[in-house]
Amino acid sequence: MALVIDGVLKPLFESGGKYAGKVKAIIRLQVQPWHTTSTLTHESALAVIRASPGYFWPYSLLLFKNQGDYFDIPTSTLTPIQIRENLAKLAAQVIPPAAVEEFKDLLKLKSTPNGGNAITDDLKYTSMSE
Numbered sequence: 001m002a003l004v005i006d007g008v009l010k011p012l013f014e015s016g017g018k019y020a021g022k023v024k025a026i027i028r029l030q031v032q033p034w035h036t037t038s039t040l041t042h043e044s045a046l047a048v049i050r051a052s053p054g055y056f057w058p059y060s061l062l063l064f065k066n067q068g069d070y071f072d073i074p075t076s077t078l079t080p081i082q083i084r085e086n087l088a089k090l091a092a093q094v095i096p097p098a099a100v101e102e103f104k105d106l107l108k109l110k111s112t113p114n115g116g117n118a119i120t121d122d123l124k125y126t127s128m129s130e
Contacts, residue, residue, distance in 0.1 A: 002064040006057075027060075029126040037070045037083055042126065043119045044087040047106040050119070052099035059094050066090060081109075 005025065012019045029045060032038040041063060048059040068074065075083055084107045092100045106118040 002060055006061055027056075031123065031126060036072050037075050039123065040080060040083050040087065041067075041070050043107060043117070043123055044084070044091060044103075046119045046122045046126075047103045048091055048095060050106055050122075051102040052095040055095045055099075059091055062090060062094055063087075 009025065011017050013023050013025060014020060029042050031042045045056065045060060045063065049056050063070075069086070070083070078086075088100065088104050088107070091103050095103060109115070109117055
């Protein structure tokens with residue numbers, strides 16, 4: 001879906017496109033809890049938004065192109081920390097080097113036993129409607 005949006009719709013909405021200034025695309029993240037890494041991949045997208053907002057779309061496209069690496073079987077022997085480290089390496093391919101450390105910090109677990117990370121609260125609201 002993201003690749004279709006990027007290749008077909010985005011050129012129509014951009015400057016010089018047929019619908020430039022007339023149409024706005026709103027991307028809503030939706031965690032799919034039946035996929036074990038869905039929470040982690042969505043956290044990573046939200047971390048990119050916080051660390052380097054202008055790179056959300058390039059990161060999303062890169063994540064979609066590499067989505068097989070985050071499917072259930074390839075990640076079945078990895079810990080959440082290892083998966084987050086892999087997502088940080090992926091993000092480092094598109095976000096500025098100065099933003100990579102902030103990205104990693106956002107995904108670090110808090111010191112409380114069940115406190116999540118700096119993105120947890122953002123993630124809670126991705127499935128709520130306006």
